[in-house]
Amino acid sequence: MQRPTDLERRGTPRKPLHTTGAARHSSRVTAAFALPPYQPPADAAAVRAEVRAFLAANPPPADAVRRANCWSVADAGFSRALGAAGFIGMVWPRAYGGHERPAMARYVVLEELLAAGASVGAHWIADRQTGPLLLRYGSEAQRRKYLPGMAAGTLFACIGLSEPGAGSDLAAVRSRAEKVPGGWRINGQKLWTSGAHNAHAMLALLRSEAGSERQSGLSQFLIDLDTPGISVRPVIDLVGNHDFNEVFFDDVLVGEDALVGVEGEGWRQVTAELALERSGPERYLSSQALLVAVIDAARVAKADNAALNAVIGKLVAELWTLRQMSMATAAMLADGADPVVEAAIVKDLGNDYEQRVPMMVQAVLDIDLDGSTELARVLAHLLQVSPSFSLRGGTREVLRGIIARGLGLR
Amino acid sequence: MSAMRAQLVATAQALFASAPDWAAIEAAGFVQLLVPEADGGFGGDWGDCFAVLQVAGACALAQPLGEAMLAAHLLARAGVVPPPGLVTIGSGAGAVTQGLFTGWVAAVPWGRDAVAVLAAVDTGEDDPLLMLLPAGRVTPGENPAGEPRDRIDHDRVTAVVLGRADHALYGAFLRVAQAAGALAAALDLAVAHVNARVQFGKPLAKLQAVQQALAVLAEESAAVTMAGAAAAAALDGGGGPFEMMAAKLRTNMAIHRGVAIAHQVHGAIGFTQDYPLHPLTRRLMGWRSEFGGDRWAEVLGAVALAEGGAGMWAGITRRG
Numbered sequence: 001m002q003r004p005t006d007l008e009r010r011g012t013p014r015k016p017l018h019t020t021g022a023a024r025h026s027s028r029v030t031a032a033f034a035l036p037p038y039q040p041p042a043d044a045a046a047v048r049a050e051v052r053a054f055l056a057a058n059p060p061p062a063d064a065v066r067r068a069n070c071w072s073v074a075d076a077g078f079s080r081a082l083g084a085a086g087f088i089g090m091v092w093p094r095a096y097g098g099h100e101r102p103a104m105a106r107y108v109v110l111e112e113l114l115a116a117g118a119s120v121g122a123h124w125i126a127d128r129q130t131g132p133l134l135l136r137y138g139s140e141a142q143r144r145k146y147l148p149g150m151a152a153g154t155l156f157a158c159i160g161l162s163e164p165g166a167g168s169d170l171a172a173v174r175s176r177a178e179k180v181p182g183g184w185r186i187n188g189q190k191l192w193t194s195g196a197h198n199a200h201a202m203l204a205l206l207r208s209e210a211g212s213e214r215q216s217g218l219s220q221f222l223i224d225l226d227t228p229g230i231s232v233r234p235v236i237d238l239v240g241n242h243d244f245n246e247v248f249f250d251d252v253l254v255g256e257d258a259l260v261g262v263e264g265e266g267w268r269q270v271t272a273e274l275a276l277e278r279s280g281p282e283r284y285l286s287s288q289a290l291l292v293a294v295i296d297a298a299r300v301a302k303a304d305n306a307a308l309n310a311v312i313g314k315l316v317a318e319l320w321t322l323r324q325m326s327m328a329t330a331a332m333l334a335d336g337a338d339p340v341v342e343a344a345i346v347k348d349l350g351n352d353y354e355q356r357v358p359m360m361v362q363a364v365l366d367i368d369l370d371g372s373t374e375l376a377r378v379l380a381h382l383l384q385v386s387p388s389f390s391l392r393g394g395t396r397e398v399l400r401g402i403i404a405r406g407l408g409l410r
Numbered sequence: 411m412s413a414m415r416a417q418l419v420a421t422a423q424a425l426f427a428s429a430p431d432w433a434a435i436e437a438a439g440f441v442q443l444l445v446p447e448a449d450g451g452f453g454g455d456w457g458d459c460f461a462v463l464q465v466a467g468a469c470a471l472a473q474p475l476g477e478a479m480l481a482a483h484l485l486a487r488a489g490v491v492p493p494p495g496l497v498t499i500g501s502g503a504g505a506v507t508q509g510l511f512t513g514w515v516a517a518v519p520w521g522r523d524a525v526a527v528l529a530a531v532d533t534g535e536d537d538p539l540l541m542l543l544p545a546g547r548v549t550p551g552e553n554p555a556g557e558p559r560d561r562i563d564h565d566r567v568t569a570v571v572l573g574r575a576d577h578a579l580y581g582a583f584l585r586v587a588q589a590a591g592a593l594a595a596a597l598d599l600a601v602a603h604v605n606a607r608v609q610f611g612k613p614l615a616k617l618q619a620v621q622q623a624l625a626v627l628a629e630e631s632a633a634v635t636m637a638g639a640a641a642a643a644a645l646d647g648g649g650g651p652f653e654m655m656a657a658k659l660r661t662n663m664a665i666h667r668g669v670a671i672a673h674q675v676h677g678a679i680g681f682t683q684d685y686p687l688h689p690l691t692r693r694l695m696g697w698r699s700e701f702g703g704d705r706w707a708e709v710l711g712a713v714a715l716a717e718g719g720a721g722m723w724a725g726i727t728r729r730g
Contacts, residue, residue, distance in 0.1 A: 030468075030595070031597055031601045032628065032632065032635065033628060033631070033635075034635045034639070037457075044730070108727075295715060295718060299715050299716075299719075310711055312707075312710070312711035313655075313708055313709065313714065314659055316726070317659035317660050317707070318663070320640075320653070320726055321636060321660045323726065345632050348626075399625075400622040403628055403629065404621035408601065409604065
């Protein structure tokens with residue numbers, strides 16, 4: 001090392017940085033949204049080790065196609081094992097079969113399951129949405145009846161929102177519940193109901209006030225799917241998978257105890273739960289199996305492909321950023337905030353990313369999509385199913401409308 | 411945000427909005443932000459640096475504040491006391507023989523005004539040699555926004571060699587912070603414009619196509635801000651190289667998408683010399699090329715290939 005000479009020790013005495021003492025700017029001075037950086041808890045590594053040990057003992061499917069988009073892949077046996085290990089209903093009270101663990105421990109478990117491609121589809125909705133909604137709005141009897149089975153990974157739920165005439169425009173729901181002595185009579189049809197054929201119960205949004213319009217007069221009902229008058233028919237998707245269903249209600253009689261929360265408050269209850277649904281790791285990890293497969297294949301082949309390296313590097317940079325955004329939003333949720341716009345941002349950016357993964361890999365990889373290798377099969381699978389990522393759980397256009405409202409444009 | 415950081419930001423907002431000269435910035439003490447208190451500095455952290463440079467970016471501050479902050483920080487870390495006046499940073503090539511440097515440094519921000527340049531010099535080895543160089547023969551140049559980017563040639567000058575290291579990733583972090591501010595400011599201009607501008611008998615803001623486009627700009631702005639804040643947090647936690655690379659790559663992507671939208675919703679109005687959008691967007695476009703461009707993608711990709719698929723994920727989650 002050279003000795004400092006004439007440039008050294010001639011500095012003027014340094015002044016401290018003096019602030020003007022101007023008033024702290026309190027409210028937002030910009031329309032831009034900034035998420036507070038998230039500091040992981042000290043025990044995150046221990047939780048991660050715990051779930052990785054579980055995955056080592058209960059490995060995800062060997063076939064990468066089954067590991068892709070894995071929260072649409074149901075395996076009741078896996079869900080039961082996961083529940084027995086205490087990884088479902090993690091934040092719920094022990095009194096209802098939960099484990100009273102911190103929200104961010106649950107986040108670690110979810111992202112590890114998804115990154116590994118575990119078949120979490122059977123219990124996913126109950127754990128993410130139906131259980132938390134019952135804890136928020138459900139009666140004591142409903143919690144006692146449903147939550148322990150959900151946490152055990154043996155009682156599965158589905159969401160009854162969309163109908164033939166009500167997709168993105170959810171307020172167009174027409175399926176109805178009429179008050180009858182001792183309960184309610186339900187008639188109508190739900191459509192695009194993921195996992196209804198595996199589920200034991202449906203949380204349905206129904207019109208409970210005859211003649212009501214739009215957002216008013218709607219209520220939520222938790223309906224056991226073995227109730228007489230309910231029929232579930234498959235709607236096969238474009239790759240031949242059975243995920244969607246149509247569910248018919250024909251003079252279905254349920255008790256008064258099927259109503260969840262407050263009669264007529266269904267719209268408010270449903271929209272409040274959407275932030276839970278939109279910012280989780282499932283919104284950017286649906287193509288993770290392909291990213292892992294292409295990295296491993298290139299490594300084995302000792303590929304010297306600068307373009308492929310660059311694509312992988314860009315995807316890794318995006319993945320890292322999305323994960324930071326998703327965790328920061330999850331931390332806001334855990335603190336009781338209501339980050340509706342932030343969740344919409346995470347979902348839209350995440351969906352865009354997980355849709356671009358197969359496109360970018362395809363563009364840079366010289367590979368025949370002939371099904372002859374695992375990489376070719378998982379790439380072909382994701383090229384076909386990835387358009388659904390920005391449809392499910394709030395379309396891209398609906399999300400951008402929410403963000404635009406947050407910007408004060410509507 | 412801590413009370414101290416909020417006050418820093420308020421001070422920066424008041425000063426930077428007035429297009430201050432370099433002396434005013436130096437007098438306010440911002441250059442010493444990352445210098446430890448024990449060395450007479452402000453003792454701020456990288457999160458403070460990120461917050462202040464966001465303000466600089468939002469104000470399109472035409473001064474080498476980030477560069478000077480970084481030079482002061484790295485010199486303090488090496489125990490070298492800088493000369494009075496502007497010390498900026500740069501990269502170049504050359505050789506040191508018997509303590510004397512011969513070579514060049516290119517595209518040096520405000521090189522013409524600097525009394526010294528903390529330069530990362532390619533000497534033919536794997537890692538560049540970090541050295542403090544005095545003023546030299548200046549060939550002026552400028553970036554797309556008209557900011558000085560000068561070449562400086564040296565012939566047998568005294569160099570204070572700090573050791574083998576590169577500061578390019580720190581430079582990338584500076585640009586991420588400025589870009590976070592500039593993109594947010596471009597979003598603010600765009601939102602104000604579409605609310606005020608009436609076409610088809612209503613404000614542009616009421617057109618769904620415009621709303622959807624600005625939602626994407628808001629998303630990109632949020633992504634850059636998150637990436638930069640997370641990189642700052644990593645630096646404050648003792649890490650940082652992976653995060654600085656990832657943040658710069660994500661920022662470059664956001665500039666590509668965001669600048670286009672900001673201009674699109676402004677129409678021809680945003681394309682004039684008088685309108686305050688171009689000081690933001692021209693800088694943003696130039697910053698994409700600075701401190702690595704997209705070449706960090708190949709580095710990150712090579713790391714991922716070396717780690718394998720599972721190792722890549724383990725690496726990301728290990729960083730918090």
